[in-house]
Structure formats: structure tokens, C-alpha cells
Amino acid sequence: MTVVSCTDADDLAATVAHQLRRSLSQLQGDQDRVVQVCLTGGRIANRMYQQLADGQGDNTVDWKRVEFWWGDERFVATESPDRNAGQTLALLAATIPLDPAKVHPMPAEGGLADLNQAAVQYATELGDTRFDICLLGMGPDGHVASVFPDHPSSAASGSVIGVTDSPKPPPERLSLTLSVINKSAEVWLIVAGDEKAPAAARAIAGDRDLPAGRVKGRLRTVWFVDQAAVPSR
Numbered sequence: 217m218t219v220v221s222c223t224d225a226d227d228l229a230a231t232v233a234h235q236l237r238r239s240l241s242q243l244q245g246d247q248d249r250v251v252q253v254c255l256t257g258g259r260i261a262n263r264m265y266q267q268l269a270d271g272q273g274d275n276t277v278d279w280k281r282v283e284f285w286w287g288d289e290r291f292v293a294t295e296s297p298d299r300n301a302g303q304t305l306a307l308l309a310a311t312i313p314l315d316p317a318k319v320h321p322m323p324a325e326g327g328l329a330d331l332n333q334a335a336v337q338y339a340t341e342l343g344d345t346r347f348d349i350c351l352l353g354m355g356p357d358g359h360v361a362s363v364f365p366d367h368p369s370s371a372a373s374g375s376v377i378g379v380t381d382s383p384k385p386p387p388e389r390l391s392l393t394l395s396v397i398n399k400s401a402e403v404w405l406i407v408a409g410d411e412k413a414p415a416a417a418r419a420i421a422g423d424r425d426l427p428a429g430r431v432k433g434r435l436r437t438v439w440f441v442d443q444a445a446v447p448s449r
């Protein structure tokens with residue numbers, strides 16, 4: 217595991233955006249390879265997406281060869297401002313030429329599928345896709361994606377689940393399971409703010425009672441943190 221310490225949330229957002237751009241161009245190399253990236257919702261992730269969009273002038277990434285998935289979604293109507301995918305795409309698509317065929321938001325509430333059918337639908341769409349990079353925020357309770365501690369989502373099997381009674385609103389969500397997340401080559405956690413400090417310390421120490429303490433990339437696990445979340449000695 218690697219811990220990358222940043223001074224504050226702005227530095228963290230800029231650092232992750234820079235590293236992501238660099239990793240994507242390295243992974244693409246000069247071949248035809250399409251890179252698979254799993255995105256996260258959350259305030260710090262949104263700041264990072266803003267940085268990614270703002271830095272588009274220095275671009276070395278072929279965005280047509282990046283496929284985007286989501287780690288979790290609030291099960292609300294497509295037009296709801298609460299949708300993680302809506303927030304992410306509003307930021308990224310402002311400057312980044314995404315290929316709509318390679319952007320895979322999770323289903324919204326109000327479509328043909330109920331929550332569990334929506335989970336099956338996304339699992340089918342995902343198939344056996346393995347992420348090159350999976351981005352995750354972390355809640356103050358140590359949740360990642362919509363996998364919460366002391367909640368059935370922590371013990372779920374399969375690849376995509378419908379989450380009910382979520383401790384964080386809204387109560388209904390869709391989430392990848394920890395098992396799919398841990399098939400990613402790299403897992404990057406992005407964590408800022410002192411309200412995250414107790415859970416960050418436990419998860420980095422490998423506390424398996426917290427979903428964040430159980431995530432691990434096959435090749436690399438990187439915690440991008442700010443001073444408030446993980447004070448450096």
C-alpha cells in the first residue's frame with residue numbers, strides 16, 4: 217500500500233488529477249488498448265474531476281480509449297442533481313471529449329427496472345470487465361462505494377447489488393461489491409477532511425470491520441490523503 221500525502225483538499229484534487237492523467241496515458245501506450253476506469257461520487261472526487269477538466273489543455277490522454285464505469289449510484293431519477301454520474305459528467309464533459317458508447321452510468325430510478333433488476337442489468341453490462349484503476353471516496357464511517365460497515369452490503373456477493381436502508385441518504389443505492397472492486401489492478405482511495413481521520417487511520421491499518429480496510433488492488437493500492445484526514449508525522 218502507498219500513502220500519498222497532500223497538504224489540503226485542493227492539493228489532493230490536483231495531485232490525483234495529475235496522476236490519473238499520467239497513468240491513463242502510460243496504460244494506453246501506443247497500442248489500441250482501451251483503459252477501464254471506475255469512478256466514484258463525492259465532494260473530493262468532484263473537485264478532482266474539475267481539475268481534470270481544467271487541465272485538458274495539457275492533454276496526453278486519448279479519451280476515446282477510456283471506458284468509464286461507476287462504483288456506486290444513488291437510486292434516484294435520471295434528472296436528479298443527486299446522481300453521482302450526473303455530477304461527474306457535468307464536470308468532465310465540459311472539456312473532455314468522452315465517447316458516449318464507453319460511458320456506463322448505473323441505471324436510474326423510474327426506468328423499467330426496480331432496484332434489484334437495475335443491479336442485474338448493470339452486472340450484465342459490466343460482464344467480466346476488470347478495472348485498470350478504481351477510484352473510491354470514503355465516508356467518515358469507513359464506507360466505500362455504497363458498501364457500509366455493519367450493513368448487509370458488506371457481506372454481499374456477486375458483482376452489483378441493490379442497497380436498501382443505506383445509512384447515508386438516499387436509502388436506495390446501487391453498488392459494486394468489494395469482490396469486484398478488489399479485482400481492479402489498482403485501487404485509489406481519495407480521502408480529505410478531519411471527519412475522516414479516525415476511519416482513515418483504522419482502514420490504513422487494515423481494520424477489516426471497515427469496508428475501506430478491505431479494499432486492495434491486485435497490483436497497487438494507493439491512499440491519496442490530505443493532512444486533515446491523515447496527519448503526517
Ligand SMILES: O=C(O)[C@H](O)[C@@H](O)[C@H](O)[C@H](O)COP(=O)(O)O
Pocket residue numbers: 256257258259260261288289290300352353354355356359360361362384
Ligand atoms: O454516493 C455517494 O454518497 C458517494 O459515492 C460516497 O460513497 C462518497 O464517495 C463518500 O461518501 C465520500 O464522499 P465525500 O468525498 O463527499 O466525503
